[in-house]
Amino acid sequence: MALTSKISLYNPQWPLAFAAERERIAPGFADDLLAIHHVGSTAVPGLAAKPEIDVLLVVARHRDEVLREAFMATLGYVRGSDLSVGHQFYRRDVQGVRTHKVHVCLVGHGQIQRMLGFRDLLRTDVELRQRYQELKLQLEASNRDGIGEYLARKAPFIDGVMDSQQA
Structure with a gap:
């Protein structure tokens, strides 16, 4: 099973x-x-990536979900499973290739600071950015089971970085 797109x-x-x-x-x-x-x-300027634009929306509340889901569908998005309580997910594919991911998080959700914090660390720390890029390329090359495997194998690196920021 392939990844949703190739790292470039x-x-x-x-x-x-x-x-x-x-x-x-x-x-x-x-x-x-x-x-x-x-x-x-x-x-993150300079970082190789799957060419999938990740968007984080911070919202005051989740309401009118049926209307929002219909609106997002007009833009080509499909609602995925909620990633956690208060964290909704949408994806957009074009001709079978993932192009966009949208995370909709309630204000105060822990994922907001996590996503922004990791992004900002990668933007400012050249050595960290290089290590992360090398890991991503290695995981892509060895991937056998698709995006779930890729994400699961990246998670310990991200967790370690973010945990070290809390200490």
């Missing part, structure tokens, strides 16, 4: 793709929307 060198168009998607998504969350962030590897 950093593309300076990724922030522009995020900005365009931010404009498309924002109207569907209206007054509940508190912030929209570019997260994930495509948000």
Whole structure:
């Protein structure tokens, strides 16, 4: 089983793709929307990544979920399983290739600080960014069972980095 897309060198168009998607998504969350962030590897200049734009929406509350899901469908998104209580997930594929992921988190959700914190560390720490890139390329090369395996094998690295920030 393949990954949702192949890791490629950093593309300076990724922030522009995020900005365009931010404009498309924002109207569907209206007054509940508190912030929209570019997260994930495509948000880190110089980092090789799967060319999938990760978007983090911080919302005051989850409401009108049927309407929001219908709105997101008009943009080509499919609702995935909630990743945890208060953390909804949408994905968009184009011709069978994942292009975007949207995380919708309630304000105060722990994943917000985790995603932003890891992104910011990668942006500022060249050595950490290089180690993470090497790990990602190694995991891609050895992957046999798809995205679930890839994510599970990246998690200990991310956990270790984030735990060291708490100490």
